[in-house]
Amino acid sequence: xxxxxxxxxxxxxxxxxxxxxxxxxxxxxxxxxxxxxxxxxxxxxxxxxxxxxxxxxxxxxxxxxxxxxxxxxxxxxxxxxxxxxxxxxxxxxxxxxxxxxxxxxxxxxxxxxxxxxxxxxxxxxxxxxxxxxxxxxxxxxxxxxxxxxxxxxxxxxxxxxxxxxxxxxxxxxxxxxxxxxxxxxxxxxxxxxxxxxxxxxxxxxxxxxxxxxxxxxxxxxxxxxxxxxxxxxxxxxxxxxxxxxxxxxxxxxxxxxxxxxxxxxxxxxxxxxxxxxxxxxxxxxxxxxxxxxxxxxxxxxxxxxxxxxxxxxxxxxxxxxxxxxxxxxxxxxxxxxxxxxxxxxxxxxxxxxxxxxxxxxxxxxxxxxxxxxxxxxxxxxxxxxxxxxxxxxxxxxxxxxxxxxxxxxxxxxxxxxxxxxxxxxxxxxxxxxxxxxxxxxxxxxxxxxxxxxxxxxxxxxxxxxxxxxxxxxxxxxxxxxxxxxxxxxxxxxxxxxxxxxxxxxxx
RNA sequence: GGCCCAUUCGUCUAGUGGUUAGGACGUAAGAUUUUCAUUCUUAAAACAGGAGUUCGAUUCUCCUAUGGGCUGCCA
Numbered sequence: 001x002x003x004x005x006x007x008x009x010x011x012x013x014x015x016x017x018x019x020x021x022x023x024x025x026x027x028x029x030x031x032x033x034x035x036x037x038x039x040x041x042x043x044x045x046x047x048x049x050x051x052x053x054x055x056x057x058x059x060x061x062x063x064x065x066x067x068x069x070x071x072x073x074x075x076x077x078x079x080x081x082x083x084x085x086x087x088x089x090x091x092x093x094x095x096x097x098x099x100x101x102x103x104x105x106x107x108x109x110x111x112x113x114x115x116x117x118x119x120x121x122x123x124x125x126x127x128x129x130x131x132x133x134x135x136x137x138x139x140x141x142x143x144x145x146x147x148x149x150x151x152x153x154x155x156x157x158x159x160x161x162x163x164x165x166x167x168x169x170x171x172x173x174x175x176x177x178x179x180x181x182x183x184x185x186x187x188x189x190x191x192x193x194x195x196x197x198x199x200x201x202x203x204x205x206x207x208x209x210x211x212x213x214x215x216x217x218x219x220x221x222x223x224x225x226x227x228x229x230x231x232x233x234x235x236x237x238x239x240x241x242x243x244x245x246x247x248x249x250x251x252x253x254x255x256x257x258x259x260x261x262x263x264x265x266x267x268x269x270x271x272x273x274x275x276x277x278x279x280x281x282x283x284x285x286x287x288x289x290x291x292x293x294x295x296x297x298x299x300x301x302x303x304x305x306x307x308x309x310x311x312x313x314x315x316x317x318x319x320x321x322x323x324x325x326x327x328x329x330x331x332x333x334x335x336x337x338x339x340x341x342x343x344x345x346x347x348x349x350x351x352x353x354x355x356x357x358x359x360x361x362x363x364x365x366x367x368x369x370x371x372x373x374x375x376x377x378x379x380x381x382x383x384x385x386x387x388x389x390x391x392x393x394x395x396x397x398x399x400x401x402x403x404x405x406x407x408x409x410x411x412x413x414x415x416x417x418x419x420x421x422x423x424x425x426x427x428x429x430x431x432x433x434x435x436x437x438x439x440x441x442x443x444x445x446x447x448x449x450x451x452x453x454x455x456x457x458x459x460x461x462x463x464x465x466x467x468x469x470x471x472x473x474x475x476x477x478x479x480x481x482x483x484x485x486x487x488x489x490x491x492x493x494x495x496x497x498x499x500x501x502x503x504x505x506x507x
Numbered sequence: 508g509g510c511c512c513a514u515u516c517g518u519c520u521a522g523u524g525g526u527u528a529g530g531a532c533g534u535a536a537g538a539u540u541u542u543c544a545u546u547c548u549u550a551a552a553a554c555a556g557g558a559g560u561u562c563g564a565u566u567c568u569c570c571u572a573u574g575g576g577c578u579g580c581c582a
Contacts, residue, residue: 013582048581113580120579130509130578163580181512190510190578198580205582229511229577250512253575257518262575307531311520315530334520337575341518344532354545388544398544413542463541475543 006038007219011045014056017280017288018063021254021263024305028251029222030069031328042074043212044085047202063277067298068321081216086208093203096211097164097196105240108162109143110155132192135170164197174232179249179330186232194233210237213246222249249330252309253337273342295391300352304345308338318351350390358382361392369393373403380485384477405494406472413474414505417464423499426465430495439488441480469498
């Protein structure tokens with residue numbers, strides 16, 4: 001282990017929107033960097049030109065920004081190790097691939113895609129489903145190991161298409177220590193001669209990744225478990241180049257909540273929850289919904305994601321980003337895949353929503369949810385509704401009657417609670433309201449209590465009627481606080497308007 | 508099929524060679540509340556199976572099972 005400065009990277013491919021598993025990988029990298037006074041880098045791995053999706057890179061940067069996962073180096077941000085998009089680094093890779101060939105760690109291969117497919121087909125027909133280009137099969141293929149030197153030279157000079165493959169050594173145990181899983185050992189006989197440099201002039205992931213991690217002085221590679229099988233090969237590549245390998249940490253996968261398998265694009269809208277941080281519109285006009293647009297707070301989303309495969313070892317579950325930055329360690333990341341739970345996600349959301357100050361939430365409703373009311377007034381609405389809301393917009397929809405007179409009245413409450421004498425009872429209560437000296441929740445409550453005592457009635461026989469007239473609802477926050485909020489004039493107006501409306505319903 | 512990784516309540520997880528195996532979400536019941544939500548209390552709920560090591564294994568080892576990943580000129 002070295003004491004080099006911590007530099008970590010998140011390396012997405014712009015092949016579509018980043019899903020929450022990717023966001024979590026980015027988050028863990030970010031947290032690890034923060035915790036260790038390190039640098040968090042974003043590097044876009046767009047070496048597959050055929051899978052490039054316009055807009056995906058912007059989406060990724062935007063989504064991470066929303067989450068508060070802010071890189072210190074990356075595309076559009078800069079840094080002394082740029083460029084941070086691999087297609088812009090294209091010319092850098094070939095010499096490294098050539099170097100491997102020169103050192104007998106790699107070789108040129110001229111087999112076409114069609115030829116390879118034919119070989120695989122043939123092998124399958126003979127009962128060998130896993131044909132690989134490796135130390136035994138490569139001797140019967142068309143490459144610089146089997147072809148005469150002058151023919152190889154001629155083909156290269158002719159511009160014949162070729163790839164550069166890794167020359168995987170035979171029967172050698174490769175060991176490396178994963179920070180999450182401990183020692184992992186793989187025999188090279190199970191590894192194939194991976195293509196490092198493609199015939200289109202681009203490197204594959206394996207080459208670009210190792211070269212860039214080296215050039216960018218990456219100290220820790222924190223990535224998804226799907227990379228674990230190829231990690232030994234990467235270790236071998238570092239050896240072949242004579243470079244010190246970074247430390248590896250392979251994160252457990254995010255699994256789908258129902259049944260089996262890793263979380264995928266389609267799961268979200270099928271199961272009724274987002275798998276993406278933000279909305280994504282496909283070129284075909286389809287929409288994959290995102291947490292942001294559903295009204296989730298980024299801090300809730302991040303908190304939930306952080307706990308999928310990590311825990312602080314204490315009973316604290318609600319964390320701000322700052323707290324996560326202070327508490328995160330790779331040692332406490334679990335090994336097994338995690339199914340995420342939409343219900344618990346909601347719970348995180350509720351907890352974080354409550355933690356937002358009333359004024360801030362009011363401002364958010366104005367900025368992002370189209371609220372038009374005065375901010376001070378809105379803050380009071382927030383205060384009254386916040387505890388029973390899950391999303392910011394719930395405050396607006398469930399508390400709509402606080403800002404506008406109700407036009408509909410809950411039928412069930414009308415049927416159950418509104419009696420013959422309710423009109424006169426409420427009219428009488430209205431006259432009491434007119435007499436209250438200071439129109440505060442406490443005063444209203446005192447007056448109300450003495451009113452029902454005088455009438456010999458229970459709270460349950462009277463208050464629901466009052467609520468019905470003022471809000472149209474059968475349930476909600478304290479009626480006394482609602483009354484204070486509305487003000488005497490409005491309360492009286494609503495009683496006047498409500499009585500005939502409910503009576504009409506009763507017919 | 509081959510290789511690799513994993514396995515504690517339904518879910519996320521804590522934990523230990525000897526514990527009443529802890530917490531959270533969800534579920535159920537109760538209390539509080541005019542009501543809904545909140546809050547509080549309580550309950551049900553787990554060490555995949557089999558060998559071995561050991562005085563003793565959920566914990567260590569092996570096997571099996573199950574799940575997952577990889578097996579492309581994708582990343």
